[in-house]
């Protein structure tokens with residue numbers, strides 16, 4: 001059994017029963033998070049881009065737990081400079097293996113920088129991640145606008161697609177609904193909404209539209225809840 005737990009905003013935990021993987025582990029300072037970073041010791045941490053609401057607690061978790069961190073090249077290089085020993089840099093089009101699975105980098109339409117010690121450091125590219133883990137294929141879109149090449153990502157054969165619906169910084173619900181038609185996943189999981197006032201959205205309305213207009217299921221997933229991917 002492989003499970004996906006929503007940790008709030010764009011932070012997720014995958015668990016295949018023998019190892020765990022975190023995606024964009026933003027917990028400290030996340031207004032909707034119900035767990036703290038020190039509760040997790042993942043084998044791997046995967047990052048979509050450098051924004052602080054995605055790198056989050058990566059350095060603290062990876063240094064304590066010895067996690068492998070996989071991100072685009074420049075982000076991995078910067079994490080290495082912060083003392084993360086197993087920082088692995090890939091790039092768009094490439095697939096990077098980790099214990100229990102792999103991650104393939106796809107483009108995303110967004111920006112990628114990191115605010116650190118009063119400076120804004122421009123590091124890396126924004127990406128979407130196709131993660132193969134526990135026999136499942138899951139697309140984490142990261143922060144992105146809608147783009148028609150999502151059809152190519154759909155060709156990867158997606159059991160699940162994790163899509164931002166917050167609008168303002170990313171796709172909103174109507175563009176995310178169009179993304180579902182490009183991606184054809186079995187399950188849709190909305191994220192990147194209701195964390196801050198500008199990205200407030202009605203996830204129940206999105207769910208109803210997805211299930212009425214596509215063949216995908218959109219199970220409600222509150223912060224802290226776990227979904228069985230089968």
Ligand code: NI
Pocket residue numbers: 049051054110111143
């Ligand atoms: Ni972002």
Ligand code: MN
Pocket residue numbers: 010051053054143169192
């Ligand atoms: Mn974000």
